Amino acid sequence: MEFKTFDKSSSKVLPYLTGRFSKNKIALPIQNISQINASTITFRIVSKKDIQRPSFIVVIMRLFRVELLNLTLFPLFISTLIHYSSINSENLLYVVLVFLSVFGLHCAVFLLNDFYDHIKGGDRVTATSGTQVIQNGWMSAYQVKRIAYTCLLFSVICGVPLVLQNSMETLILGLMAICSVVGFSLFGKGFKYLGVGEFFIFLFLGPLLTASIPICLGLPVDQPTLYLGCVYGWMAVFYQQAQNLCHIMPDSFLNVGTFVSRIGFDRSKWLLRIHFFLILVFVSMLFFYWAPFELALLGVVLLAIVSYRVFKNLKSMDSPLSSSLIKLPKSILVQHTFTSLFLSAVLLVTHRFL
Amino acid sequence: MDIKVYSKKDFPAYLPKLNALYDDLFSGGKGFRAKLIDRVSNHLSLEKNTVHLLAQTIEFIHNASLLHDDLIDRAHLRRSKPAAWLKYTPEYAVLAGDYLLARVMVNLSRFGNLQLLKYTAEMISDLLEGEWIQDSLVSDWSVELKQLDQVHKLKTASLFKWCIRAPFICKKDYPEPVHELLEELGGILGLLFQRSDDLLDFDIRNTEGKAVLGDLKSGYLNSFGSFLIKNLNDKTILKFKRVEHMNELLDVVGKEYFKNKLEEFDEMNEQSIQLYFHHLQNLKPYLSEDEQSLISDLHKLPELLYWRETKK
Numbered sequence: 023m024e025f026k027t028f029d030k031s032s033s034k035v036l037p038y039l040t041g042r043f044s045k046n047k048i049a050l051p052i053q054n055i056s057q058i059n060a061s062t063i064t065f066r067i068v069s070k071k072d073i074q075r076p077s078f079i080v081v082i083m084r085l086f087r088v089e090l091l092n093l094t095l096f097p098l099f100i101s102t103l104i105h106y107s108s109i110n111s112e113n114l115l116y117v118v119l120v121f122l123s124v125f126g127l128h129c130a131v132f133l134l135n136d137f138y139d140h141i142k143g144g145d146r147v148t149a150t151s152g153t154q155v156i157q158n159g160w161m162s163a164y165q166v167k168r169i170a171y172t173c174l175l176f177s178v179i180c181g182v183p184l185v186l187q188n189s190m191e192t193l194i195l196g197l198m199a200i201c202s203v204v205g206f207s208l209f210g211k212g213f214k215y216l217g218v219g220e221f222f223i224f225l226f227l228g229p230l231l232t233a234s235i236p237i238c239l240g241l242p243v244d245q246p247t248l249y250l251g252c253v254y255g256w257m258a259v260f261y262q263q264a265q266n267l268c269h270i271m272p273d274s275f276l277n278v279g280t281f282v283s284r285i286g287f288d289r290s291k292w293l294l295r296i297h298f299f300l301i302l303v304f305v306s307m308l309f310f311y312w313a314p315f316e317l318a319l320l321g322v323v324l325l326a327i328v329s330y331r332v333f334k335n336l337k338s339m340d341s342p343l344s345s346s347l348i349k350l351p352k353s354i355l356v357q358h359t360f361t362s363l364f365l366s367a368v369l370l371v372t373h374r375f376l
Numbered sequence: 377m378d379i380k381v382y383s384k385k386d387f388p389a390y391l392p393k394l395n396a397l398y399d400d401l402f403s404g405g406k407g408f409r410a411k412l413i414d415r416v417s418n419h420l421s422l423e424k425n426t427v428h429l430l431a432q433t434i435e436f437i438h439n440a441s442l443l444h445d446d447l448i449d450r451a452h453l454r455r456s457k458p459a460a461w462l463k464y465t466p467e468y469a470v471l472a473g474d475y476l477l478a479r480v481m482v483n484l485s486r487f488g489n490l491q492l493l494k495y496t497a498e499m500i501s502d503l504l505e506g507e508w509i510q511d512s513l514v515s516d517w518s519v520e521l522k523q524l525d526q527v528h529k530l531k532t533a534s535l536f537k538w539c540i541r542a543p544f545i546c547k548k549d550y551p552e553p554v555h556e557l558l559e560e561l562g563g564i565l566g567l568l569f570q571r572s573d574d575l576l577d578f579d580i581r582n583t584e585g586k587a588v589l590g591d592l593k594s595g596y597l598n599s600f601g602s603f604l605i606k607n608l609n610d611k612t613i614l615k616f617k618r619v620e621h622m623n624e625l626l627d628v629v630g631k632e633y634f635k636n637k638l639e640e641f642d643e644m645n646e647q648s649i650q651l652y653f654h655h656l657q658n659l660k661p662y663l664s665e666d667e668q669s670l671i672s673d674l675h676k677l678p679e680l681l682y683w684r685e686t687k688k
Binding site for chain 2: 023025027029052060061062064066271340341342343344345346348349
């Protein structure tokens with residue numbers, strides 16, 4: 023077994039971190055046992071052919087955080103259904119381009135997050151952060167960075183026709199989205215480390231996301247679309263704060279100032295419980311707005327059943343390491359998915375479009 | 377060198393039952409941590425009084441945590457004797473533990489090495505954080521190894537790190553990279569020791585005849601336990617929780633499955649041992665000629681701590 027240790031300030035470190043030091047070998051950084059701010063970094067050098075890699079599709083799905091696509095694409099989809107009657111053969115392309123552009127941004131943000139966490143060492147403090155694609159040696163950090171910027175470029179290219187069609191509004195929206203993607207985890211001083219990440223998540227996975235469809239169709243942004251966006255934005259914040267709570271210990275050790283680590287474990291628990299209750303109320307209101315009464319009632323009952331697991335996890339998470347807390351983000355995603363599927367089904371069945 | 381870390385003269389005679397409590401507590405222990413201090417200090421040629429102080433400090437801290445642990449866990453036995461909280465009172469057990477920690481602070485303040493005092497205070501703080509969090513994981517049957525490792529880094533590993541590093545702090549001003557290496561070495565040893573201890577609970581390499589399945593019956597899933605059940609279905613885990621004997625456990629999970637998981641676990645820890653040897657080699661250039669013998673002595677520790685000297 024081969025190991026190499028370097029001083030962090032050494033120029034030899036970056037090629038090992040990015041995976042460019044050798045064609046046949048990969049350097050896996052060792053998780054730091056004891057010192058968060060150690061001045062050295064140790065790598066385990068492994069031959070690339072010895073890495074047990076899953077299939078390429080699995081690696082890409084892991085990298086692109088496919089399980090989180092519902093946070094980005096579902097709000098777009100519901101907004102599209104709502105404005106379905108305004109879509110025709112001329113503007114359908116713009117809707118498709120919005121989806122592709124958002125997909126590109128989604129992939130870029132997670133890939134960049136993984137890359138910078140790896141370079142700065144955040145993923146060496148705990149074994150649970152990131153997609154683990156770089157840590158497991160399935161891809162080098164350099165490859166991940168290239169894919170990230172390719173996705174960003176793809177997103178920009180898809181956005182260009184939208185800007186040309188709608189000019190100012192779309193350009194501003196696009197620039198804000200790109201700045202937030204890059205700024206979210208850029209160089210350790212991104213928004214998420216300043217305790218304001220949630221605001222950007224709310225905005226860009228919420229009202230701005232749902233508003234992008236009417237904007238690209240040249241329509242005014244109406245209240246139901248904004249309301250829908252606010253609910254989705256809130257659900258995204260709920261998910262993000264649950265994730266941040268899972269990482270409260272390493273974030274505290276690294277002095278990462280997310281909102282959750284600033285207010286502490288106990289207050290964050292209560293904050294999440296309040297989120298949960300309010301989300302149930304607002305999602306139920308969404309159901310009653312879009313669906314006939316009986317169908318909405320059924321939806322609320324099903325929502326309660328799906329949300330039971332979230333409730334159970336919120337109730338029993340006694341420590342930052344408890345398995346209830348670790349399971350919480352996934353159960354929130356299930357709740358989010360159900361909400362979207364139900365709304366989609368209602369809209370498709372009842373044709374209650376704007 | 378046989379270190380006697382406790383003497384009646386260390387504590388006031390006017391406190392009723394205190395010395396009797398400590399007599400019981402210190403008489404049964406193996407004093408492994410004190411021996412580790414002695415082992416490291418020997419190569420650094422520290423003064424006898426300093427070695428005694430360090431050995432006493434670590435044993436006082438360790439035993440203070442045992443006094444509190446037994447009360448928190450409501451354990452009835454400690455080293456085959458009734459636990460202090462049962463034999464005396466819970467209040468005395470808490471106070472006796474606190475008093476040991478206070479004596480540590482008094483002794484180190486008198487010694488006068490501020491860096492050592494600061495490091496010890498930080499270690500005690502880590503230990504207590506680990507205790508706090510570990511208590512919240514009792515009856516959590518879905519807890520995973522990576523979560524338990526975070527607790528063990530704060531608890532067991534911090535004591536071992538102290539054992540390796542404190543003698544160096546007393547000797548002289550070593551550069552920062554030395555202390556970082558010592559932290560890594562101590563951390564790995566601590567994790568290996570904890571995992572080996574957890575294996576004893578499943579009667580693996582149990583040469584000292586420790587009671588088996590004690591953790592499981594107390595509702596605590598230790599590191600090997602959580603590694604073992606990670607991929608099992610809920611029905612099997614439910615049966616697993618209720619086992620009373622090792623034979624029953626092997627029937628529930630399957631002998632072949634158990635054997636394969638043990639091999640995987642050992643292989644994982646063997647990787648940590650190789651990393652330990654790597655760090656040990658990196659320490660060499662920082663040591664003087666007189667101190668080089670420390671490397672070969674420290675080299676033997678993983679076999680002692682993890683394999684319990686059973687590896688051929």
